[in-house]
Amino acid sequence: MTSPYAQDGFRVGFDWGPVGAEVVGGNLVAVVDVLSFTTAVTVAVDHGIDVYPYRWRDATAVAYAKQYDAVLAVGRSEAGTGDVSLSPMTIRRAVGLSRLVLPSPNGSTIAKQLSDGGATVIAVSLRNRVAAAEWVREQLTEHPGAKVVAIAAGERWKDGSLRPAVEDLWGAGGFLSALQLDDMSPETRAAMAAYDAVADELPTLLHECAGGRELTQYGYPEDVAIAAEVDESRSVPVLRDGRMFAST
Template structure:
């Protein structure tokens, strides 16, 4: 009870423990994983694809995809290997494509929300996600995914806090201090989103690995009116 921000309408927390605290007392959960799960899911579902989140990048993912008669995204982020956690790889995904998307962050959080209505939010669809979220009720929780250190502990990710703040800027209600922090950071950097995210740790890492275009796609603010909604363990797009 101490940690669930229950006295506030708009809540924000990090990682799997955040889901565990906030999901049971919220009308809707918004998963925010800017680089790159949320960006991938928005682009793919906007094109009409169906995305099945999956936590593990191993043999179980292969078997899971077979049970769904679905394609499996590559375990590494490469443009040449078909679909992957690279948003660029999904730009031309065909409608009705069923794709299993392994991700240790965004997928893990998505599959932990259980029966709570779940949306996937990014900078690309911030306003649309906020609009749809309000239709579920007043109690809205944003879960920022963060990244992982080499020992698999949570690394707070600057870009996810910005993404959450962007969505919060379109919400109404009583904000928790955590939500106010996300909003304040977004307001501070919104005029220069691309430069700020290019220079944060996650952005610098992707650019150094040759994936600058993925960062550019993630920073396309409010270009999408699509909202990925989790239905039967799959994200499908809904126009808003």
């Protein structure tokens, strides 16, 4: 029996987190983690840096980075002068960096999970939502039967449960709105409506939402400002064979 949660029968779907990503399968999947994984990836790709998503920042991540002769991002709070972390600002300031292993418990984990399952995965943020939508439409001309899904990564509460993050809802909705496709699931239409309701008030609301306030409180207002660069990136990072790089 088909799962009622799979959004089958629709060309475009939307859901939350790693469980939603697994249930609502798609051929072309946009992972959205605005604060900050997918924003960091778009900044990296803008600067010609390949990104290797990884689930954990531990000894296995060290070995993984060595395997690809890549720099392993440090924890945001651990970053010193010249270090690179999940902070988009540190990536923008990096010099001589060509390959980066970027662990993230949400966006990175979901992207790798979906890619390992055979989906074509792209990183989408508010910065590149329009470029990503244009790229997906081009892919659909070659694969008209493909299903497109946007996954809002969300964050985690202290007990490990999913915290739906409104910035990811906006990022996913902005991408879906730019797609301009028919046959969208009710969940997809709800995400689009959420973006359309605030589009004229971004980036102000990104600074005022819980995720924006959290990063600002921790001392990273520049990262929120970069995430709020709506439509300023033309990069569409595609994940293939463990590597995220600019699509052509």
